[in-house]
Amino acid sequence: MSHAGDSLPRPGDEPEGALRVQDLDLNLLKTFNAVYAEKHVGRAALRLGITQPSVSHALGRLRLLFRDALFVRTGGGVEPTPRAQRLAASIERSLSILQAVLDEGAQFLPASSRRTFRLYMSDFAESAFLPTLLRELDERAPGVVIETLQIDDSQFNGAIESGRIDFALGNFPQAFSHFHSCELLRERYVLMMPRRVAERYALTDRFVLDATVPPTLQFISVSSHPQASALLDEHGLTSRVRVAVPNFMVVPAILYRCDYALILPRTVARAFAPLGEMAAFEIANASTWPVSAYWHRRFDADPGHRWLRALLMELFRIGAREPYESWLAIPPNLRPPASGA
Structure with a gap:
């Protein structure tokens, strides 16, 4: 009895003499493409940077594989057979696809790229860095997309290892030691208030928060920064917290x-x-800490990753150099007076 499955091809059932991919040498396809484009064996050899006998030898192998003359001599060179004309478009498309694959792994073209980079930033890093980075991308890589992700501390290392995030920007002491990182700047805490409040209390630019604090000044506490809360407590200001966010x-x-x-x-x-x-x-007594970029070492050679990494270093690796307005995304007409902190 016959079954429907009996008519399905099985591995090894290819027609006798059928050409298989593993039978092909990539150089043969390159030779075919060059001869088809040049219509001349000598010019094809020059195009490929090989000798004319090498091209002739490759054509001989192609004729055996395809069981067709492929190219026949004419007074001015060679002309493709009907089989070669049918093959030409597919071979050129295949070589173009392969070249695109190779190019993708070897270079990154920011001006035309549509790549999405995923960043994890601490809250203050997002506020301080993201506007400047986006402004620069508008100029250099208008098609690149930045996606910022929020993850739990317990997922931080796994997200970097898996490639879920390309970079983490901030201070992350829990980062695995085998991650790569680069310090962007040294950060420290300051006291900030509206300028009108500073003027009301007659605070000059030389004022330092220590034992002397305006008696009626009230504070905001930011719960995501326990070090800031510790400084409030150290200076006896916790009781003056009006709102915690x-x-x-x-x-x-x-x-x-x-x-x-x-x-x-x-x-x-x-x-x-x-x-x-x-x-x-x-x-007074405000310590400093590093703000760094973190990434996994397996992305070191990725062209797009290297490009964004270099851009981050260019924009934000400023060390002790000031003023910060040189890299913050602040239009000149909106920058605070130079006398500020």
């Missing part, structure tokens, strides 16, 4: 309408300065 996003709106102060990273203070004419002051 989870991150810095709402801070400019609060300070625009309310006469409060807060302790925050200096870079964020610089980023917020043009949003409400803020004043910033140093804090």
